Amino acid sequence: MNPDADNTVESSSVLDGYLARYPHLLDRIIRQLQVALHEKGAISIDEMYEKARGEQVESGTGNPNVAEAPRGDEAERTAVNRLTRWYAGQHLSAREIDDLVNLALKREEADKLRAIVSLSAVSFRLLSDAVRRFCALPEGESHLQPDEAMGIRVGLIRHLISDQLEFIGIAKWHLRIRDFGEIVPRLIGDEAGMGRIGGKAAGMFLAHRILTRGPEPSGREREKDARIQQAVADCAGIAIPESYYLRSDVIEDFIKLNDLGEYQNQKYKTAEEIRKDYRLIKQVFRNGKFPVRVVEQLRRLLEEIGHHPVIVRSSSLLEDRFGTAFSGKYASFFLGNQGSLEKRLAALLGAIAEVFASALGPDPLLYRREHDLLDYEEDMAVLIQKVVGQRFGPYFAPAFAGVAFSRNEYRWSPRIRREDGLMRIVMGLGTRAVDRVASEFPRMVALGMPTLRHESSIPEITRRSQRTIDVINLSKNRLESVSFEDVYRQEGKFGLLDRIVSISQDGMLVPPTGTYIDTPASQLVVTFDKLMSEGVFSEQMRGLLRRLELAYGVPVDVEFAHDGERLYLLQCRTLSQLAEMEEVTIPADVPEERTIFSANRFVRSGIVDGIEYVIYVDPRDYDRLDSNEKRVHVARVIGALNERLRDRRFILIGPGRWGSNDKRLGVPVSYADINRSKMLIEVARERDGYVPEVSFGTHFFQDLVEAGIAYLPLYPDDRRNRFNETFLSGSDNQLSSILPGEGEMGDVVRLIDVSVAAGGRHVRVVMDGRTDQALAFLAD
Incomplete structure (x- = not known):
């Protein structure tokens, strides 16, 4: 038996079955077959039509004494279709015919989908049905041409995800039509209505697609660093939560x-x-x-x-x-x-x-x-x-979570490169990475040098380490903050604990030697040192951020969580950045009496000039407040001044952490209370037992960046710095003149009219990020 003949019979039989099943798609299927035969070299489309016309002449259909019949008449079409079917049976396998018919079906559904997404108003029922029909077809080996798919992608993005042109311009290259088949079944709302999934969901979904199925790198996405390339490849295992x-x-x-x-x-x-x-x-x-x-x-x-x-x-x-x-x-x-x-x-x-x-x-x-x-x-x-997470005892939480940035704006060592990025990571739920809470800190990681810490000693690392874990208490059905000791003694293994903690012994912090830990909780310190020293996770995060920045064309930040087995992406957005001046020179001839303060840590280059008012909350006076109600009252006064001085240039100087959830450690202001200020300054007194956490990476800090508000931490007890308490505490307090009803708060909140206090001068703040030096002084 001739196997070629068998194949021909099989191919012809398969094709006849499809044409009988889809008579309304006859012309579309024939066109697909003609293109395939042409590209395969079996017969060109021109030859096909010449043969069809030749058959008509031989059979007497053509008359040499009469003008040739118009192209495309019924007889010619019938001949072309018959020839196409014959050649397809001879030269195409049954599998190839399956794929080509599937492509014809996809083009049919794509045309319907294109017509629907082009409508300005359409019901979710109509759109979702069209998406489901398209996605129900096998993906096959042959795909729609990019230009065919692009218009549909853009329409689907606009209807279901976002109408922002910047987002569409990126998403159309990374989201496929079939991706919407995953979104549509999980959309909640009336079938007669239509709405989008919103910005947070959009950013998460797009970033996941970029990381796990991005286009081949080219142009700006070409990456030369082999280590980063490997890290990008590792992103294939990243998931998003259900x-x-x-x-x-x-x-x-x-x-x-x-x-x-x-x-x-x-x-x-x-x-x-x-x-x-x-x-x-x-x-x-x-x-x-x-x-x-x-x-x-x-x-x-x-x-x-x-x-x-x-x-x-x-x-x-x-x-x-x-x-x-x-x-x-x-x-x-x-x-x-x-x-x-x-x-x-x-x-x-x-x-x-x-x-x-x-x-x-x-x-x-x-x-x-x-x-x-x-x-x-x-x-x-x-x-x-x-x-994201696992259960341990009555609690539920991820092993760790945090936020990461493709650019590091606050570098505590000249060895740290801005483009390597920064990560804030915490044990448990990531709320402590993006909010400002308590007197403990997330682990700050320069992703290019993950083992380089900004703390200067083992006691400082221990003092600043995380001791409270945010978890979901399943027995009480609520979010709770619990001690590390409580988490540690629960039944069930806490994921990756050996990579999260270090053991304090003989004045040193050493990593656990294995995965099993039986050391007393009092000797364990949350450091993430082992996780960082292994280098794998930090490289993965670095590669992830680089990949997203290349795709977005701008710096990005992401939120993430790890359940002990897998990394999950929770959020992705573009990263707002403060413009940094290239060259700033700190004046060397400012008299002592005209100096307001100086700083030497976490300085970014810039100048804040023409300051007319200084709002100063003395850390010692604030610390003496004996209730949270009074501390909230201070925040309300700050908010009222922020509104009253909205057309003036003023700076805020206050204790510890502005915007902290722990009202004892800083004035509990919100964005709306400080958004008119030109600069926000955090004062740390060493005798208070803590120093300000670098705000970079918190939601609060991102507010400052987007509002163009400069940020600076001050350490007045550092002998190398200057801090003019005579000016800040001794100048006339103008609070009652601006807010007549808040005079009793004058002992805590001081409003200094610089022109009145300094004989017509104003405050200028000059910051040089290259030398990590800043100076505020009275300028003419």
Whole structure:
């Protein structure tokens, strides 16, 4: 038996079956076959048509005495189709025909999808059905041409993810049509509506695709460093948490259902009115009703994921955009997700409602006002995710988590390169990496030199190490901060503990020799030294950041978590940066009496000039406050001054950590309380038992960067530095003249009118990052 003949029969049979099954696609399938035969060299398209016309002449169809029949008449088409089928049977295998027919089917569905995404308004039902039909087809070996797919990708991105042109310009090269087949089944909202997944979800999804299936590096993405190339290759194992997306149009349905339309004009109110109304708004929203369809979808979601802890995260349309990250402006909530289904559903609905309400809070609204975004039709999508981590005893948390940046703006050694990036890493949930809490610190890692620490001694490393771990307490169904000792004594192995801790012995910190640790908790210190000395993880993070920066074309920052087995990407956004001057010279001839302060650590080059007012909170006076209510009152006074002095140039000087969650360690201001200032300065007294954490990497610091607010830590007890307490504490306090009702706070908050206090002069701050020196002085 002739195997070629058998193959021909099989191919012809397969083709006949397809044509019988898809008669409406006859012309499209024939065209695909013609192109394949042409490219294979079996017969060109021109030859095919010549043969068809020749057959017509031989059979008498053609008349030499009459003009040739118009091209494409029915007889010619029939002949071309028959010849195409014959040649396909002779020259194409059954597998090739399968693939070509599949490509024809894909082009048919792609045409329908293209028509739908080109509509300005379309229902989710119509769009999702089209996406599902396309994605249900086998991927096959033959693909749509790039120009065919590009328009569909852009349309899908615009409808379901983001309408920001900068985002679309990147995403269209990395997201495929089939990627939307993963998003669509996890979108929550009315089928008749349409909304997007929001900025936070968009950044996470795109970054994951870039890392795990990016295009071949070329142009700006060509990377010469072999180690980084290997690290980029390692990114293939990075995951994102199991995620569900409450569409951005659901909040509109929620507002309409509960008659809350009056609150949509909050953005046009004064700052004081916004602050005053927000507490009520949160309560009203939390008690609001949700559309029945949405409630049922959320109930099914909880049935599917079971009792695994979840996080409910904001993902507004404005969030994580280029140049305006909205870092920490909106609410997010960890849920233990324990108990009955109805109890878990009530908690989930309450958390979503509070995320909705957070869009009307003072921080995001004043941030939008600051960045000319008030008139943008902002809607809030919600990202619902399974929390990354494992259970140990009653607790649930990742082994470690943190935030990383592709550029390191605060370098504590000349050996550190800016382009190698920076990472802040903590044990447990990553909240302690992005928020400013307590008197302990995340591990700061210069990714190019991961073992180089900025602490100068073993006692300092021990004193600054993390001692409190953020976890989800499953028995109490809530987020908690617990001691390291409590975590350590729980049953069950805590992931990667041997890489997280060091053992304190004989005045040294040494890594555990194996994975099993039986050392008393009192001798263990969270250092991440073993993880960093191995070099693998730091190189992976460095490569990850480099890959994303190359794809985005700008510096980026990411949030991540590791469950002990796998690294998860939680967030990616562009990194706002302060413009740094190339050359700044510190004046050497400033008289002592005109010096306000000097600094010699964590200095970035720049000049802040023409300062008219100094707001000074003396660390010792603040420390004497005996209640959190009084400390919050200080923050309110700062916020009021920030508003009153909005058209003037002023700087803030205060204790420890501005914006700290621990009110004892710093004034608990928010972005809206300090956004008008030109510079924020943190004063550390060594006798207080702590020094300020370098703010770089926190949400609070990103606020400063985006607002163009310079940052500087001061160490007045360092003998090499100068600190003019006579000027700061002895100048006339103008607080009561600006805020008449706050005179009693004058013992803590000092407002100095520089022109009045210094005979018409102003304050100038000069900072030289090359020499790590800064000087503030009274200038003419």
